[in-house]
Every structure is written in C-alpha cells, then in structure tokens.
Amino acid sequence: MLGETMIKPEGELKVSFGYQCSSDRVDSCEASSGYEILPDLRRNSSFSCLSGAALSANATLANTNICNGLIGEEILPSWDSPNSFRKVPSSPRLDILSSSLQSSMSNLSCSPSTPESDSYLMKSMSPTSRGEGFLNSMEVQVAGGAAGEDRVQAVCSEENGWLYCAIYDGFNGRDAADFLAGTLYETIVFYFNSLDWESNQESINASKGLNIDGSRPFIKDDSNIENISKDASSTEVEMSTDSFRHGVLDSLQRALSQAENDFLYMVEQEMEDRPDLVSVGSCVLVVLLHGNDLYTLNLGDSRAVLATLGDGDFMNGSERLKAIQLTESHTVDDEIERTRVLCDHPDDPMSIVAGKVKGKLKVTRAFGVGYLKKKKLNDALMGILQVRNLISPPYVSTQPSLSLRRISKSDRFVIVASDGLFDFFTNDEAVKLVHSFILSNPSGDPSKFLLEQLVVKAANCAGFSMEELMNIPAGRRRKYHDDVTVIVVILGTNQRTTKASTCV
Secondary structure, three states: OEEEEEEOOOOOEEEEEEEEOOOOOOOOEEOOOOOEEOHHHOOOOOEEEEEEEEEOOOOOOOOOOHHHHHHHHHHOOOOOOOOOOOOOOOOOOEOOOOOOOOOOOOOEOOOOOOOEOOEOOOEEEOOOOOOOOOOOOOOEEEEEEEEOOEEEEEEEEOOOOEEEEEEEEEEOOOHHHHHHHHHHHHHHHHHHHOOOOOOOOOOHHHHOOOOOOOOOOOOOOOOOOOOOOOOOOOOHHHHHHHHHHHHHHHHHHHHHHHHHHHHHHHHHHHOOOOHHHHHOEEEEEEEEEEOOEEEEEEEOOOEEEEEEEEEEEEEOOEEEEEEEEOOOOOEOOOHHHHHHHHHHOOOOOOOEEOOEEOOOEOEOEOEEOHHHOOHHHHOOOOHHHOOOOOOOOOOOEOOOEEEEEEOOOOEEEEEEEOHHHHOOOOHHHHHHHHHHHHHHOOOOOHHHHHHHHHHHHHHHHHOOOHHHHHOOOOOHHHHOOOOEEEEEEEEOOOOOOOOOOOOO
C-alpha cells in the first residue's frame, strides 16, 4: 500500500491510500462460490483491492497524555505534525492496567496501525508470538491515519485472504478514537487467538448463534446472508462452520467490551487532571472480510454499504446496482433506537431532550462518553457541562450491532464510511457515484472521487466555490461539513488500484 498526504497552508489535512492484491500470476480459477480468484488466494480471498481517503473539518489538539502518554508518543506518533515522520516497531506493547483484568492479566498486547505522520502508509509487519489461530499471518499490510477527529485502519493478509477495516469517528475530542486506533485491532486478535478453530464449539449458545449474553446477534435480513443459527439436524460440518462464525462475532463483541472497560478505567485515573476526558467518545465501525464472510460491528452512525447486482438489474445492457446497508444507525432519529432508550429509562422523562440523549448526544450507542454512563464520571464535570438528573445511567449503550453476510458473485464493492459522507449522499447515491466512476475510470480512486463530490456539494449548499470552501480553516469549516473518512473495497478480482491517489 502506498500513501500520499497534502497539507494546505490553512492546516487542513487530507490523506489517502490504495492497495491491490498481487497480480503477478495471470492464470485464474473458478472458486466453489462461483467467482474468479487468484490461485494463491484460492481458499479465502474475495477482494481484489481497496482505496481510502479522508478529509478533515475539525481542528484538534495535540496528542494527549492519556495512558501515561504512550498512546500519543509511542503508538500514534506525530499525527499533528505532518513534517515529522517516525516508524513504529512492528509490534509495540502497551501496558494497560485494566480494571476488569487486574486479577488475571497485567497487560494487553497492542499492535496498532503504523502511521507515518498523517499519511496512510502500508508496511510489512511481523506479529509477535501468536499461536496458530484466526487472523494470524507471517506478514500483513497495515495502514492507518487521521483526519480531524476521525481515525482509520486497514490491515490485510493476502497470504490468508482476510481484510480488516475500521473507522473510529471521534467526538468531543480525539482521545477515544486515538485509544481505539492504538488498541482495538490487537485486542480483537487476542480474543480470536483464544478460540479453538479446529473443533466444534460445545456451547449450546454458540450452536444456536447467540451472543455471550444469550441474545441473538444482528443478522441482516437478506437472501444472501448466511444465518448462523441452524436447525438441530444440521450436519457436523455445518455446525463447525456456524460455530466458527459465531466465534468471530463473539470475539468482536468481547474485544470491544474489553476496550471500553480499559478506556473508562484510565479515564477514571486521569479525570482529576483532565475532566474533559469523561465527555470524549467515538463511534466504531469494524468490517472484517474473511474468505466469503463479511462481518460488521458498529456503534453509532458510521455505515457499511454493499453494492450488489439484483435479479434482472440490467438496463440497456449495463448492470444496475442496488445498495444494501449492512449496519444499523444508532441515533435518536431512528425510531427503534429512540424507543429503546425511552423504554430503558421509564423513570426518567428527560432521557431524550431536544433530539439528543440527555440533551447532549445524538448517537444512542458509542464508545467512551463516560459521563453518560457513570455518575462519578459525570460528577467530574462542572457547571453547564454536567448532566442534570442522571437518574438511571448508562444512557448510552456499548452493545454493538453485529452482522454477517456471505459474499456472492453478484456483490461488487463495499463502501465503509463515517457519517459525514451520508450527510450529503444517500446509500443509493453513493453506490451510483462509485459505480459510474469505476466504469469510466478503471484505474481511478473511487474514495477520492466521493470526497471530491462531497466537497462540491457542500460548497454549493453553502453558496461557495469549491476553492472558497477549502480555504476556510479546519474548525471553522466544520460548519459546512464533518470530518469524512471513506474506504471502498472492491470485491472479486478486478485489479484496479495501482497506486495511492493524490489528494483533492
């Protein structure tokens, strides 16, 4: 993966990256699923390339001292200094005193993405002492970067045919997104490696496709989705496969819960010096493509949107794609989420005020924001910043929506983006833009193109030219658009992205 960054004089940041699977071998074969894949990726891979781009609108402070400064100084170096480049060791370790693991563990292994300044730059990375297990590989390609309060990661193994993408859309500060970028991927790997992938899960819940709390994971209702719940008469092979998939979803959920506990514990330790940390939070979107299985985990309002070809979706000899949203939007604007919050707090008539949870937050599920989850964290705030009448916390949930979809030969690409993109485009509009761009620009960068179109639309809405809008400094420009991060993953084996895009 290659990357380029351009900083304008006003200080606004744009970053982009591109990656394609190896195309050294021209011979291809048909996989059992019915679409072509490269010989060396025959068993697992169902993607060919990806591109990503990000645009900042928020002005952010320098890296903080959270976690004794290690995340800012060791894990995520110099993200606010584009002229400063520093390579991070392949697998740095961060000692985290976890409130939930004090009796059994004293540290977690944290191997974040490897940013060089604000650019996305892929590099080879050898994981530390990992046993045989899911997501293990002798070599992976890692990208990471920042735009405003957004953080993004992409980790790819062509060897084993998997791709991990994550967008952390921070708010009220960058600390929660920084923490996720520095810890979540390795925490997920830790939980994956604790699973037994060779034998069937013996748990009754696992065989029925249940979450660790006994509830069912969110599985999108679509004919191409493989429901992990199976009838008792299913074959042993099917049960083993289902248990594997359940284990993946379970591990994603456990890892997120662990990260939340660790983050809030550290907030408690540091809130005397930095009370603002109790209000810092982040939306979370993780997309994991393993073989033909596409897993998603989300908190908040970032989205993963699949572009697929429906039956008979051809017009004048060309295909017409439809958009399928793979994630749920956790905001008070969603009737289901709004009803859930109200039902969870029957004794609090002020649980939603002015279209926000406790009058503070539009998203109903998020990472961090401890002041809406624990009374003692709310008490750390003073004056108007403090939430009045915190009767029955937590008001913001950390229970993610989980989904699994089986990729088919009809599926073309996936758009993974923070909510800033969807402030201007519907799912269908975004899919149409990407599809038309790919058809007319076989070697172009669809993520960069989406951002260009967003800037044009934002400028038109504000009555500016594109140049006038981009000349407004970050911070003030937040009035016209949000931080926006976009990743487009091309499914199948069409080799397209040959280099990172230049910036808008």
